[in-house]
Amino acid sequence: MEHRKKGRKLKRTASHKKALMANLAVALIKHKRIKTTVAKAKELRTYIEPYVTKAKNALNLKSAEAAKGLHLRRVVASMIKDKEAVRILFDEIAKKVESRNGGYTRILKTGFRYGDGASEAIIEFVDYSIFKEKEKAAKKKEEVKDKGKEKTEVKEEDKTEETKKDTKKKTVAKPKAKKTPAKEKEAKPKSTTTKAKKVTKQTKTKKGE
Numbered sequence: 001m002e003h004r005k006k007g008r009k010l011k012r013t014a015s016h017k018k019a020l021m022a023n024l025a026v027a028l029i030k031h032k033r034i035k036t037t038v039a040k041a042k043e044l045r046t047y048i049e050p051y052v053t054k055a056k057n058a059l060n061l062k063s064a065e066a067a068k069g070l071h072l073r074r075v076v077a078s079m080i081k082d083k084e085a086v087r088i089l090f091d092e093i094a095k096k097v098e099s100r101n102g103g104y105t106r107i108l109k110t111g112f113r114y115g116d117g118a119s120e121a122i123i124e125f126v127d128y129s130i131f132k133e134k135e136k137a138a139k140k141k142e143e144v145k146d147k148g149k150e151k152t153e154v155k156e157e158d159k160t161e162e163t164k165k166d167t168k169k170k171t172v173a174k175p176k177a178k179k180t181p182a183k184e185k186e187a188k189p190k191s192t193t194t195k196a197k198k199v200t201k202q203t204k205t206k207k208g209e
Contacts, residue, residue, distance in 0.1 A: 008043050021047045022080055028105075029085040029093065033124035041107045041123040051076045052104045055094035096127040 010017055020040075025048045027034050036044070054076055058069035077086045097104050108122045 007046065008039055010039060010043065022082075025051070025080055026082045026085045028123060028125075029080075029089050032128040033122060035110070035120060035122050037113075038107070038109060038119045038121045041121045044123060045105050045107065049102070049104055051080070051089065052093065052097055053102070055090045056097055058090060059094040059098060093125065096125075100127065 010020070012020065021044060024034065024036065024040065024044045028044065028048060054072045058072040061069045073086060073090055076089065077083070080086055080089075104125060104127070105123055106126050108124070110120045110122055112118065113120050
């Protein structure tokens with residue numbers, strides 16, 4: 001019988017395996033979904049799920065039992081040794097997993113690795129839909145781009161209207177064309193004839209008298 005032989009050695013020493021599990025746990029907590037071999041994924045599941053239950057228990061504690069919650073946080077921090085990962089686990093993941101009684105992660109087999117033929121898998125948190133979050137982020141980016149395009153179009157229209165107004169202001173009324181000297185010469189004799197006509201009329205009126 002094999003006693004005290006729980007888990008996989010993964011062809012590593014005890015300290016090396018401990019460091020590997022801690023690094024994989026940090027990556028899973030931060031990214032919510034990682035790709036690794038099936039053996040490492042199965043071992044990681046047994047490593048990280050007890051820490052998730054500790055985070056959930058710390059969240060459900062009352063304010064009078066704050067010391068217990070701090071103790072649980074320190075226990076997890078002594079194994080994971082990443083402050084940001086511990087904060088995410090206790091503040092974000094614990095709230096998502098509050099209504100779930102175990103089974104916080106799932107393993108999805110993806111085939112065999114090219115080269116050594118190792119069977120690969122994806123391990124992820126059940127309550128996080130990564131694909132939906134990516135779609136939402138892509139939609140937000142598209143909306144921001146559309147808003148930016150609309151703003152630029154409005155600015156361009158305003159600029160064109162301003163340029164039209166400026167061109168209208170700059171355009172001054174054209175001066176009237178001056179009379180040519182030939183026309184002036186033609187106009188002078190007309191004035192003399194009119195004077196002669198007036199004189200003849202005056203003389204006629206005098207004779208009539």
